[in-house]
Amino acid sequence: MLGLFTPNYYIHRFNALRPAYLKEHGIELLVCDIDNTLVAHDIAVPDQDVLDFLTAIKEAGIQIVFISNNVEERVATFAKGLDIPYYPFALKPLPKTYWKMLKDYKINKKHVAVLGDQLMTDILGANFVGLHTILTAPVVERDLACTKINRKFENMVFKLLKKTKRLTKGVYHE
Ligand SMILES: [Mg+2]
Incomplete structure (x- = not known):
């Protein structure tokens, strides 16, 4: 059960994810959460660090797709002009949208990586x-109201992950 909450890799910030790491793991598609993974939930558009990160991933020949639990308007505004497809209102951790995406891209799951900031949604759903x-x-401490509840459970999971020597909060794999 705890394995479903354990990420394969843990980093302090999105741009610590190197394209070389993804290549080494055979990743061809990076599924990227937006809120608090790339920018704070109340920041509408990508900043230069995000743009540089997305460009570096694309230049390595890896496709990117956004998957967000947020509404279409937020996701569309963020993705505008980036030429990156997106799946809003994804209902993570339900696997539905991940499955739809695998089907749409006709890609084997072993070539897909998910980058996200929440154990209870991004990681749980993707591991499943x-x-x-x-x-x-x-990226910041402030969260949406619904995320604040998730964070309470997340902290309980972090404690269990530490106790079982799977993952320690703040001890990154980079
Ligand atoms: Mg998020």
């Missing part, structure tokens, strides 16, 4: 589907 999971520390 069998994707490669990458947890990043949130």
Whole structure:
């Protein structure tokens, strides 16, 4: 059970994820959460660090797709002009949208990695589907109201992960 909450890789910030790491693990598609993974939930558009990160991933020949639990308007505004497809209102951790994406891309799950900031949504759902999971520390402390509840459970899971020597909060794999 705890394995479903354990990411394959843990980083302090999205741009600590190197394209070389993804290549080494055979990743061809990076599924990227937006809120608190790339920017704070109340920041509408990508900043230069995000743009540089997305460009570096693309230049390595890896496709990117955004998957967000947020509404279409937020996701569309963020993705505007980036030429990156997106799946809003994804209902993570339900596997539904991950499965739809695998079908749409006709890609084997072993070539797909998910980058997200939440154990309870991004990582749980993606591990359930069998994707490669990458947890990043949130870019800021502030969260949406619904995420605040998730964080309470997340902290309980972090404690269990530490106790079972699977993962320690703040001890990154980079
Ligand atoms: Mg998030």
